[in-house]
Amino acid sequence: MVQYNFKKITVVPPGKDFIDIILSRTQRQTPTVVHKGYAISRIRQFYMRKVRYSQQNFYEKLSTIIDEFPRLDDIHPFYGDLLHVLYNKDHYKLALGQINTARNIIAKISKDYLRLLKYGDSLYRCKCLKVAALGRMCTVVKRISPSLAYLEQIRQHMARLPSIDPNTRTVLICGYPNVGKSSFMNKVTRADVDVQPYAFTTKSLFVGHTDYKYLRYQVIDTPGILDRPFEDRNIIEMCSITALAHLRAAVLFFLDISGSCGYSIAQQAALFHSIKSLFMNKPLVIVCNKTDLQPLEGLSEDDMKLVMDMKAEAMKTITQAGDPNEEGVLLTMSTLTDDGVMAVKNAACERLLEQRVDVKMKSKKMVDCLNRFHVAVPKPRDNKERPICIPPAVLEARANAAAKEKKKLEKDFEQENGGAGVYSTSLKKHYILANDEWKEDILPEILDGHNVADFLDPDILERCEELEREEGLRLEEQAAQDAFEIDGHELTEEQKEILSQIRKKKALLIQEHRMKKRTAESRPIVPRKFDKDRKFTTKRMGRQLSSMGVDPSAAIARSKSRGRKRERSLSRAAADGDDMEVDGQQSNKKLRLRSRSRSKSRAPEEVIPGEGFKDSEQKKKAIKKAKDATRNRNKEARRGEADRVIPTLKPKHLFSGKRTLGKTSRR
Known part of the structure; x- marks a missing residue:
């Protein structure tokens, strides 16, 4: 355990800061208002309190410095000589002595001026005595400023000592x-x-x-x-x-x-x-x-x-x-x-x-303890050697005790049998049976009065695999019979030529696909508007179909049918002649509204079979009640610390009653 810790010594402020600390504390911690209309005893107590409070603060600060710095005569000689080598023991003691002298002088100044303040006959005279007392205290502290600076340097160096x-x-x-x-x-x-x-x-x-x-x-x-x-x-x-x-x-x-x-x-x-x-x-x-x-x-x-x-x-x-x-x-x-x-x-x-x-x-201390012990040494009665002999029963009992101490745990069994994830603890090992060999027997499963184990086939897995193979062969034969392959006996010469072109084209596409898979071109299909090479166009498809002898008009017309959907909707709206004007000058806005009316969604009050409502009025009432029930909950959910909500716009404790002294800053 470290006996000396110099890192805990309080910081020693410079002389000027020392004075500022004490005077500002006196100003903050003592009353500040006095009037010449007060009784003279009250005025005396006012200024005596300030002088006494300043003296106490000076005394406490200086006493802390004196007490926390180590005294070279009281600490271990190693630290005493080390501090003497580093800082010169005479200078060190002289600085602490000056601090102690200043503390006593400040106490004497306070005592003298408190005695004079008891007989002050006016506010002006009491105030002058207070100023003189504090001034003399500050002068004493200014005189010991070099000692304070020296002790602060020593404190910083001592804090760095090991x-x-x-x-x-x-x-x-x-x-x-x-x-x-x-x-x-x-x-x-x-x-x-x-x-x-x-x-x-x-x-x-x-x-x-x-x-x-x-x-x-x-x-x-x-x-x-x-x-x-x-x-x-x-x-x-x-x-x-x-x-x-x-x-x-x-x-x-x-x-x-x-x-x-x-x-x-x-x-x-x-x-x-x-x-x-x-x-x-x-x-x-x-x-x-x-x-x-x-x-x-x-x-x-x-x-x-x-x-x-x-x-x-x-x-x-x-x-x-x-x-x-x-x-x-x-x-x-x-x-x-x-x-x-x-x-x-x-x-x-x-x-x-x-x-x-x-x-x-x-x-x-050890000698006193040893004097309490007596070791008896027996005297030999003859010259016969008697070697140490441990009875066999004792050795056997010791071996049994060691075996009991080394009882195998479940963790040892786990390590011997493959470790965690491989070894599974047997839940039957602690069964109390007439014969231990019965513990691992399979429990019978009874179904309809029969033991299920009696009806299990040991070769059931192999037989299942044979059945699966046989079923697979049958499916292949059936697929071969149902397969239809186009041969050249039923086709004309023109159809045979078209068929050969289709097969060549199919082979080329497969080959191209395999090439793309092997290279970095294997990528998702992009829309045609991003097809920069224009490989897949209707014109090209028409040319290819024409070269094969197929009319491409049907396929191309079907691809354009998506663009006429809006025209059909407008023509149907125009066919409803009841709302159309005779001269045909109705606005395009009405036509668009009519065209959109076909895709209008269902009204919320419309009753769907299975919802449990009698009619749309009953559904309207249910929707209104649900909204009313959630309204208050939604309002309350917004009233929290993290929400930008002012719960009460005008708190009563801030906007009522008489405004007394010092309360204006509350608003």
Whole structure:
């Protein structure tokens, strides 16, 4: 659980905004109207309230700033030193001290002016005292404007700090710049630390999390450290030194044995010996990185000696920490090929876990618990060996219990027999019968006192297929007998020639159709007005029919008959001579009306047989009642939130009664 969360600190406003916030709130939250005709006690209370309210708001705002910023003496030493490195503890305390002083001065100003307002003898004097009190408060806040701006910058920077829990299981990575610390961090955690081929890419602490043996570990990537005096180190290096000094963590000291980082093994060994005091009482692992460029066995004798000296120092450190295990002190790894990455992580987590368990076992609380237990160890009575013997009955009972625990479920049967969709659960398996073999018997179906199964033919499917084949043969013979094929014995020479032309034309059409199906010309038939090639015209059809010896007039005349339909209707209307004028000068409008009257639809009140109405009057009444019944429903359906309807044009609460003060805006 993260103990410190600096992201929750309230924003610190600038001095000018601070004053505007307090004065506008005072104006909005206190009465604004006072007259010189009021009693003097009422006038005094009016202005005293304003002064007191402003002082309370200033006090609350400043108190929030003081309380929410962490106190360096009360928080964990790691955060205390980290804030000192980043912001200078003296400046930080001085800024908070000025805020506290301003709060007390504002309280004193309010107290003094409230005492003077008690004896104000006029509205003018009370108002002047109020203005003076608020002015002095605002002057105090203006004087601390630099401190407010400084604290706001600190708040913004603290909100960007990583959430590090100093008390949880932690793995700390340190070493020279550009030795592969951030690459290892990205491999073992889900953090996304920037990796570049130059020094000091990482300028602050980065936190990631990894799991080992179902426990969550906090991995911290620190900036690179250079081998130089403590006083010469910059803020970036001091962040790493602070983490090494105060966090109880497993330390991974990274060593670049290839020299590609820009620093030799001698320089890295010197850094190790200069900061080895920070490794005391902590699990330490020396990680030789970049073995893909330079294996550990290929180092020179001098470099190998330096590495072995570092290993010896690490052995002393882990011995002081109470860890007798000497394995895994010096490990090799390559973040480029992932060779040995998981081994390094597991070794660090295992060492840290063992150390934390040992510390808990040595604590006073654990000693008090162990004192309550007594383990009885029996003394041997002779030198005879008595091996462990488990009775056969116990083994058999254990095997039966295991078999009962591993009872097959319906899901197991389903997987064994083909899975879902293939296996069907038998509903008869739980039938209670005298013999289990009877469960899958087919139940008899009784019809007219007889068992239907006794009359079923096992070869019924084959016989049905034979009947179908026989019926198909008979149908083919009948079709062959009924088929009529034109032969050349009954036709004349002229008819034979026409028949041959028709057959040729039919063969050509079939061939053309097959060609269209094989190509992209297979498309729906379009109307003739879109027939650009004019393949299908009446003239062409007439020519083809004439070439065959057939009179085309009948076919062409029949196609034109559709266009004379209107003329026939007009001629029939003209034949009804009762309404026509003698001289034939009746308007075309009347002719059109008469022609349309033939297609007039049925009147709604006309009774159709089967509707259940006696006559058209009764049907009219029924239609009227149906309309009346739906009218109200239709009206109510329009009265909703989404409809553009004003239910009440003049609401009574807005258009009645006396208009009092402040009510005009309601209209």
